[in-house]
Amino acid sequence: MLCLEIFCSYNDNIWNTQDQLILKQVEDGLNKLNFCKGIKVLDGIIKRFTYVYPLYQVDYKECQDKVLAYFSKFRNVYLTGRSGSHSYLDMEECIIKGKETISLILNK
Numbered sequence: 814m815l816c817l818e819i820f821c822s823y824n825d826n827i828w829n830t831q832d833q834l835i836l837k838q839v840e841d842g843l844n845k846l847n848f849c850k851g852i853k854v855l856d857g858i859i860k861r862f863t864y865v866y867p868l869y870q871v872d873y874k875e876c877q878d879k880v881l882a883y884f885s886k887f888r889n890v891y892l893t894g895r896s897g898s899h900s901y902l903d904m905e906e907c908i909i910k911g912k913e914t915i916s917l918i919l920n921k
């Protein structure tokens with residue numbers, strides 16, 4: 814089973830594309846990626862969501878500071894990545910943070 818996210822906006826072309834066509838496009842896309850031969854999508858469910866990305870709450874920074882301050886007391890615990898840093902990081906930022914964490918550990 815695969816779960817895929819197709820980014821779109823409410824009522825745009827992708828949003829209004831028929832489910833069967835989306836599934837066909839997914840199948841074509843997966844086959845183009847070529848990581849597996851002859852992928853056939855047997856079935857699929859398409860769900861459309863208007864607002865899916867989280868928003869920080871107003872006092873987010875104070876809450877985050879408290880959590881990070883608490884964990885900073887532990888000399889052998891390193892918080893990194895999206896969950897670890899309690900930040901809505903994207904992949905690039907996670908990779909940078911991961912590299913920084915490795916440097917911190919190695920240079921300790």
Ligand SMILES: Cc1cc2nc3c(=O)[nH]c(=O)nc-3n(C[C@H](O)[C@H](O)[C@H](O)COP(=O)(O)OP(=O)(O)OC[C@H]3O[C@@H](n4cnc5c(N)ncnc54)[C@H](O)[C@@H]3O)c2cc1C
Nearest residue numbers: 817818893894895896897901902903904905906907908911
């Ligand atoms: C649906 C969705 C769409 C996204 N789209 C984008 C996008 O288009 N562009 C973008 O930049 N970012 C996107 N992101 C965000 C991006 O995936 C994350 O920011 C990034 O993957 C977070 O990296 P991470 O290293 O913090 O955590 P993860 O990538 O989640 O890695 C954490 C790893 O730790 C493992 N793990 C968890 N618990 C344990 C344990 N106890 N022991 C051992 N291993 C464990 C997990 O299995 C996982 O492999 C998306 C995220 C989601 C969920």
